[in-house]
Amino acid sequence: MIELSPWLLIALGGGAGLVGALLGLGGGIFLVPLLTLALGVPIRAAIAASLISVIATASASSTVNLDRGLVNLRLGMVLEVATSMGGLAGGITAALLAPRHLFLLFGLTLAGMGVIMARRSGRRNVIADTGVDPGRLGGRILEGETPYVYRVRRLPLALGASLVAGAISGLLGLGGGIIKVPVLNAFCGIPIRVAAATSAFMIGVTAAASSFLYFGRGDVAFPLSAAIALGALPGSLLGARLTHRVQARSLKVIMAAVLLIVGAQMALKAR
């Protein structure tokens, strides 16, 4: 590995934490390509560092989101059953795969997500009639001064998406938010801000499940991971605070483009 300045890594972590918390993701989707493609870090060390940074981002943004009452604790815990099992399975599988397969998987996942993000429409999920029973998993949120109710629909689909998100998280060092947030919002009736906050809350557990496997295998490069996580903390605190000020739509479009470009590059690197 080439010599990397801790300041560069802290800045990198800061950027990933900022964008990640802004979108309800862990930021791993940006970290892994940057570390491997731009800085020449071996892919397993990059994935391990990313998982640790994802934990930092998830924990930091959750302190902000919990305070705002945006996290749906019960829904998060139910979906965590699926993500943590997926995370464990993904982490074990990653230990057995060759680096070039990891590159290919990462590239294809990124490009696929880019296409989905680009095609997503911005429909509303909230019910203005607050007399509606939200059910055991649903909830209420305040948007400005207006209270809204939402119900959770298609729970099996949410669980399935969470399992896939967990497996991809363990395999590729992501939080998996990039899969959960769109599915929860588009198909399961969950308002985007609750979906993002609940996903951010969950990804700490998802990433923790697989991070132990990378740690046990000796893939964690301590200074690299520590510097990135150190940067991710202030970045994600800032990102979580900025989240309601930014146009979600423009962020999604930019992100879809980034995903497609980086995904293609990663897949090409696998050849």
Place this chain on the structure above:
Amino acid sequence: MSGRGVRTQRGVERVIEAALAVGLLVSSSLFVVGLALGTSGPLKWGILLLMLTPVARVVILAVGLLHERDFLFGLVSLFVLGVLLSGIVVSGRLAPRPVPAPGAPERLP
């Protein structure tokens, strides 16, 4: 959800917030010390602590939900905890590498 349930949930949220903040504060302090001194000891412990923060969060939520007599969701939390703990157990015996890859672990960047 009853009024009491909402209040209890608020209490659990506060405890989780505090636990997350403490975990982040201590591990980031260890990171600063380790990076400043160029030693990997504090970095390793900081990373381990950071990895255990979500586990602590699941424990708190499980205890909070069981205390609230919400047994279904309490059991769900305990199951998640079981998955996490099994990951820790498996990690101890996962493929010890015959040859360490050059430059990957335990080296200053």
